[in-house]
Amino acid sequence: MADFAFIVHPLDVSDIFRKFHFARKVPGKIVEGSFRLSPPFKLASIRGIRSAATGKEVSGVFIVCPLTTRQMLYLPERYVLKRIIKSGKLGEKYDAKIVGLGAMTSVVADAGITVAENLNIAVTTGNSYTVATAMEGTKKAAEIMGIDISEEEVVVVGATGSIGAVCARLMARECKYLTLIARNREKLDRLSRIIMHETGLAVSVTSDLERALKRAKVVITVTSSAEAIIQPEHLSPGAVVCDVARPRDVARRVAEKRKDVLVIEGGLVQIPGAVETDLSIGYPKNVTLACMAETMILALEGRYENFTLGRDITIEQVDEIRRLGEKHGFKLAGFRSFEKSLTEEEIISVKENAKKAEKHMVV
Numbered sequence: 127m128a129d130f131a132f133i134v135h136p137l138d139v140s141d142i143f144r145k146f147h148f149a150r151k152v153p154g155k156i157v158e159g160s161f162r163l164s165p166p167f168k169l170a171s172i173r174g175i176r177s178a179a180t181g182k183e184v185s186g187v188f189i190v191c192p193l194t195t196r197q198m199l200y201l202p203e204r205y206v207l208k209r210i211i212k213s214g215k216l217g218e219k220y221d222a223k224i225v226g227l228g229a230m231t232s233v234v235a236d237a238g239i240t241v242a243e244n245l246n247i248a249v250t251t252g253n254s255y256t257v258a259t260a261m262e263g264t265k266k267a268a269e270i271m272g273i274d275i276s277e278e279e280v281v282v283v284g285a286t287g288s289i290g291a292v293c294a295r296l297m298a299r300e301c302k303y304l305t306l307i308a309r310n311r312e313k314l315d316r317l318s319r320i321i322m323h324e325t326g327l328a329v330s331v332t333s334d335l336e337r338a339l340k341r342a343k344v345v346i347t348v349t350s351s352a353e354a355i356i357q358p359e360h361l362s363p364g365a366v367v368c369d370v371a372r373p374r375d376v377a378r379r380v381a382e383k384r385k386d387v388l389v390i391e392g393g394l395v396q397i398p399g400a401v402e403t404d405l406s407i408g409y410p411k412n413v414t415l416a417c418m419a420e421t422m423i424l425a426l427e428g429r430y431e432n433f434t435l436g437r438d439i440t441i442e443q444v445d446e447i448r449r450l451g452e453k454h455g456f457k458l459a460g461f462r463s464f465e466k467s468l469t470e471e472e473i474i475s476v477k478e479n480a481k482k483a484e485k486h487m488v489v
Contacts, residue, residue: 129184130425131217132226132418133210134169134407135191135198136161137373142194145169162201164192166213168220169405176399177426178455184425187220188405189213191231195352195373198230206234207241214245223430224248226421229372233350237288238435250424250433252417253289256370257439258448259416260289260392261296262458264346264368267390271366271477273343279303281342283335283356284349286313288437289370292444293346298325305330305338336360344368346392347375358383364480368392372415381464386479391462395419398455408465419456420447426454 136142139154142161149157166189173185191213198206210231217225225247227238232251242249268275280297284290285306298304298321306329308314314331321329332338339345339360347356348370354377361367363386369376370392380389393416394409401412414422424433427450434443451457461468 127221128171128187128217129222130186130224130226130421131189131214131220131222132186132228132421133166133189133191133213133217133231134228135231136194137229138194138196158194158197161192161194162197162209166191166209166216168216170403172401172403172405174400174402175397175422175426176455177453178398179453180426182426183399184422186422186425187217187222189216189225193230195230198234199350199352203235210234210241211244214241214247214249218245218247222247224250224421224424226418227251228415228417230350232417233287237437238432242432242435248424248430248432249435250420251288252415252420252434253439254434254443254447255395255420255423255451256393256416257289257292257296257444258451259395259419259458260293260346260348260368260370263390263392263394263461264344264366265300266458267366267368267388267461267473268344270473271364271388271480273364273366275301275344277302278343279305279341280344281305281307281338281346283307283339283345283347283375284351284371285331286310286317287348287350288439289348290346291317291437292439292441293348293370294329295321295324295441296444297346298327298329301327301344303330305332305342307332307335307338309333339365347371348392349375351375354378356380361387363387363483364477366390378464386476386483388468388473388476389463390468391464393417394459394462395451395456396459397422409459409462413459419451423447423450423454423456 280301282294286308345367
């Protein structure tokens, strides 16, 4: 039995192949189409999560909603919601008192509201803690790279989404120049007015990704795109890019081709306690995504209530979950890039490469 459940799903068909090796002999489209017909199932469990403040321990289960990212984006919304709700119902059978929505399950439709209305337990998307850790990680990475955010150009990609919007509002308090990128100009203009009212900062808005990125020294990207949208040629030397999106917004080619750019994964935290789990998502056992961590934090706090739902995350929610995370011993898990830990030497190397590239551009 578990205190919490967390819903995951295959990002693409390769995730299905990793779990079910025998399926590799079958064409991907057939595997993807067949997999969505299977019922939700328990993937793994986790235990040993222990509060640094109270000593309380909680355990959880990870439930698979058998839809890929592509399917969640393009299948009928009502069908997708039913599959997510059914996954939540399985969490209830494991006696979970709260369920977290991972990856695209927190994005589709009304971002968890309908799911919560159809379950007998609390629901959270984890987006508030994702914002908190993304902001902390971005500022720390910029500092290491010698970037003064208060004097540089910051770009938020996917700024009209629930995570992007509150990241933009928080970053507006820190930076001198801010550009917001999204497809919907009306939503961008509305967000820019809110930021002007809150901070007095006049922000730029655009849908021209390439042009905006070439000027930016700090980038936070959090779209719901099914494919990578940021390529090596888009970025300026010395840029720090915090990729909060799952699937990733930043192409793997950036890490391969641009040794003068620092790409970090947003929202990775260290879990307190002697953690034991049979879940494998490419991180150490005591490291997890912030969206998962939010569910754990609420379970440790005994806050079995809907926390982050819908597309309007408040700054107060971000501050609250940050405080609770610190209370129970959750902390930023260093820096990682494309599933690998970044050493201090590697970051220094990126910084030196950026200096050389910038000098070459001046010459």
